[in-house]
Amino acid sequence: MSPNEAKDKIQALTAELRQHTYNYYVLAMPTISDYDFDKKLEQLSALEKQFPEFADPESPTQVVGGDITKEFVTVKHRWPMLSLGNTYNEQELIDFDQRVRKAIGDNFEYVCELKFDGLSMSLTYENGKLARAVTRGDGTQGDDVTVNVRTIHSIPKKLAAGNYPDLFEIRGEVFMHLKAFERLNKERIDNGEVPYANPRNFASGTIKLQDSAEVARRPLDCFLYGLYTEKTLFKTHWESLEAVKNWGFHVNDHSRLCSNINSVLEFIDYWDKERFDLSYDIDGIVIKVNNYSQQQELGFTAKSPRWAISYKFKAERVETELLQVTYQVGRTGAVTPVANLKPVLLAGTTVKRATLHNADEITERLKLHEHDTVFVEKGGEIIPKIISVNLDKRKPDAKPIEYITHCPACGTPLLRTEGEAAWYCPNDEGCPPQIVGKMQHFIGRKAMNIDGLGDETIETLYRQEFIKHISDLYILHERADELKKLGRFGEKSINNMLDGIEKSKQMPFEKVLFGLGIRYVGETVAKKLVAHFKTIDNLMAATVEELIAAEEIGGRIAQSITEYFDDENHKQEIEKLKARGLQFVAEEKEVTFASDKLSGQSFIISGVFEKYSRDELKDLIEQNGGKILSSISAKLNYLVAGDNMGPAKLEKANKLNIPIISDEELLAMIS
Ligand code: IVH
Numbered sequence: 001m002s003p004n005e006a007k008d009k010i011q012a013l014t015a016e017l018r019q020h021t022y023n024y025y026v027l028a029m030p031t032i033s034d035y036d037f038d039k040k041l042e043q044l045s046a047l048e049k050q051f052p053e054f055a056d057p058e059s060p061t062q063v064v065g066g067d068i069t070k071e072f073v074t075v076k077h078r079w080p081m082l083s084l085g086n087t088y089n090e091q092e093l094i095d096f097d098q099r100v101r102k103a104i105g106d107n108f109e110y111v112c113e114l115k116f117d118g119l120s121m122s123l124t125y126e127n128g129k130l131a132r133a134v135t136r137g138d139g140t141q142g143d144d145v146t147v148n149v150r151t152i153h154s155i156p157k158k159l160a161a162g163n164y165p166d167l168f169e170i171r172g173e174v175f176m177h178l179k180a181f182e183r184l185n186k187e188r189i190d191n192g193e194v195p196y197a198n199p200r201n202f203a204s205g206t207i208k209l210q211d212s213a214e215v216a217r218r219p220l221d222c223f224l225y226g227l228y229t230e231k232t233l234f235k236t237h238w239e240s241l242e243a244v245k246n247w248g249f250h251v252n253d254h255s256r257l258c259s260n261i262n263s264v265l266e267f268i269d270y271w272d273k274e275r276f277d278l279s280y281d282i283d284g285i286v287i288k289v290n291n292y293s294q295q296q297e298l299g300f301t302a303k304s305p306r307w308a309i310s311y312k313f314k315a316e317r318v319e320t321e322l323l324q325v326t327y328q329v330g331r332t333g334a335v336t337p338v339a340n341l342k343p344v345l346l347a348g349t350t351v352k353r354a355t356l357h358n359a360d361e362i363t364e365r366l367k368l369h370e371h372d373t374v375f376v377e378k379g380g381e382i383i384p385k386i387i388s389v390n391l392d393k394r395k396p397d398a399k400p401i402e403y404i405t406h407c408p409a410c411g412t413p414l415l416r417t418e419g420e421a422a423w424y425c426p427n428d429e430g431c432p433p434q435i436v437g438k439m440q441h442f443i444g445r446k447a448m449n450i451d452g453l454g455d456e457t458i459e460t461l462y463r464q465e466f467i468k469h470i471s472d473l474y475i476l477h478e479r480a481d482e483l484k485k486l487g488r489f490g491e492k493s494i495n496n497m498l499d500g501i502e503k504s505k506q507m508p509f510e511k512v513l514f515g516l517g518i519r520y521v522g523e524t525v526a527k528k529l530v531a532h533f534k535t536i537d538n539l540m541a542a543t544v545e546e547l548i549a550a551e552e553i554g555g556r557i558a559q560s561i562t563e564y565f566d567d568e569n570h571k572q573e574i575e576k577l578k579a580r581g582l583q584f585v586a587e588e589k590e591v592t593f594a595s596d597k598l599s600g601q602s603f604i605i606s607g608v609f610e611k612y613s614r615d616e617l618k619d620l621i622e623q624n625g626g627k628i629l630s631s632i633s634a635k636l637n638y639l640v641a642g643d644n645m646g647p648a649k650l651e652k653a654n655k656l657n658i659p660i661i662s663d664e665e666l667l668a669m670i671s
Pocket of ligand 1: 084116
């Protein structure tokens with residue numbers, strides 16, 4: 001390679017890897033596999049060695065990686081959180097073993113641990129209590145996510161009496177079990193939200209949420225694998241694992257002591273096959289020298305310890321033929337392409353279909369052609385993914401796959417909003433899968449939970465022209481005789497169904513709002529909207545700015561809500577539902593604190609609170625005569641601060657000498 005070519009290549013790889021690092025750490029949405037990332041990093045590292053004059057001092061090969069999100073307070077790590085060197089084959093591991101033996105001789109043991117595929121977390125305990133939980137960030141400083149980590153049941157908030165030091169740090173991996181991932185991701189799809197690609201992204205997206213109540217709803221778990229203390233308490237890593245287990249921490253049971261590299265290789269071999277039976281994802285094995293003084297002797301490189309290494313499993317990959325691309329239309333009108341494949345065995349299951357995500361995946365990234373031979377991988381993801389096309393096997397006359405331009409269900413031309421990846425069928429009033437999907441969503445367990453009515457019945461009632469809109473359900477009783485004549489349902493099931501529909505009129509407003517199926521309005525958002533706006537009339541009249549002022553409502557959600565209520569058909573439907581007796585006003589909560597104790601006082605609420613939502617605290621202030629201001633100024637009397645409050649707000653309040661109080665102090669002012 002000429003120096004000029006090398007310079008260009010180094011620059012291109014540096015930019016590409018930076019983007020991938022950002023996608024991984026900041027967006028928590030990686031677009032390439034870890035394996036491909038590491039290969040590119042190796043390629044860059046080799047080029048930089050050969051042409052050091054072109055290496056960027058901030059090259060991705062020189063930094064641990066990562067970035068720090070804005071919303072959380074940044075905390076410096078007492079001990080830097082380093083990463084591990086990666087190996088992908090036996091030979092690289094044998095080389096590692098030789099380097100270790102050269103440095104410390106033959107008399108040592110390894111601890112082999114599973115490499116959990118989640119996000120690393122550093123927990124600080126002071127006097128037996130969880131004081132702080134911090135993400136890895138860039139390795140030297142990370143985000144203080146204590147409020148969110150407190151919702152993880154397997155992390156002890158307070159330790160039972162024991163022989164642990166007053167201050168220690170313990171590190172581990174936060175992750176989501178596969179079952180929980182599948183369940184919650186399905187909910188996201190049902191709500192018209194973008195699903196997470198894998199449990200790791202779901203876990204890291206969850207830990208960075210501002211709303212701890214939502215974090216608590218998403219079950220996370222954590223395995224601990226590293227103890228850090230001022231004074232060395234144990235001789236070996238193994239002993240420390242045993243001890244922390246006794247102190248109450250969740251330590252994985254599959255770790256093993258290995259006396260030589262051959263038993264390490266056996267351990268790896270075993271888990272390469274058995275990993276698919278675990279209830280969580282692992283992406284490799286971590287190998288650590290057991291004895292702490294030997295670890296010290298080996299020391300560290302700039303980025304990672306010389307006493308440990310990780311072996312990364314290759315994602316299982318198979319080749320198969322693309323039979324056809326088909327398209328599904330969801331209840332929100334979003335069109336999802338699906339690759340139908342010639343059945344092939346992959347990681348223990350027969351794969352017939354793979355996700356294609358969106359049009360760009362077909363026409364830009366993969367440039368799929370009819371009957372292409374494709375490589376399919378099942379890494380952390382549950383649903384297999386097409387990684388690439390085997391171009392050597394493409395027939396010369398194969399035609400490129402063109403993304404459909406019209407809805408496969410109703411023939412309406414598809415639309416795409418600028419900046420969004422998905423195409424939509426805008427015919428929400430006339431497109432059968434959308435109409436049926438919306439009604440099925442409405443009657444579903446999480447929405448109106450209507451007894452005696454299921455998805456298949458909805459489909460039949462639609463096909464027989466009994467229902468087309470949700471509101472038609474509430475006049476179905478007028479057609480009970482026709483229903484009986486249909487011969488599809490017995491009298492008892494018709495009565496059950498009509499009873500269930502009648503009872504659903506008592507379901508609270510938040511369930512009705514969620515049931516309407518407005519894009520991006522999931523269960524939690526519906527609750528927040530009801531708490532803030534109280535009535536459908538207020539909500540329908542709200543501008544984008546007013547919507548954004550509500551807790552947890554961002555621009556995308558606000559836009560979707562105003563668009564929904566701007567539509568005449570939707571307005572008419574709401575009027576019908578109101579007239580037919582559904583709840584469109586928040587249930588009155590008993591006001592226990594009402595007084596005028598806060599009269600003349602103004603407040604701003606900021607941050608996250610363990611016991612109350614911000615809206616609840618606002619209500620409380622207003623019910624007691626206080627006023628809520630929208631920005632910090634000299635007029636403000638109190639700033640009620642929770643966890644993770646923005647540093648700018650804090651600084652401004654301090655500058656203006658405004659008293660900063662906790663939620664408990666606020667309650668004390670009232671009681
Ligand atoms: S030890 C100094 N043990 O892998 C090394 N890490 O690639 C400290 N990981 O940042 C890490 N399982 O997030 C260690 N059993 C395990 C692990 C593990 C997963 C993650 C961790 C770390 C990354 C390094």
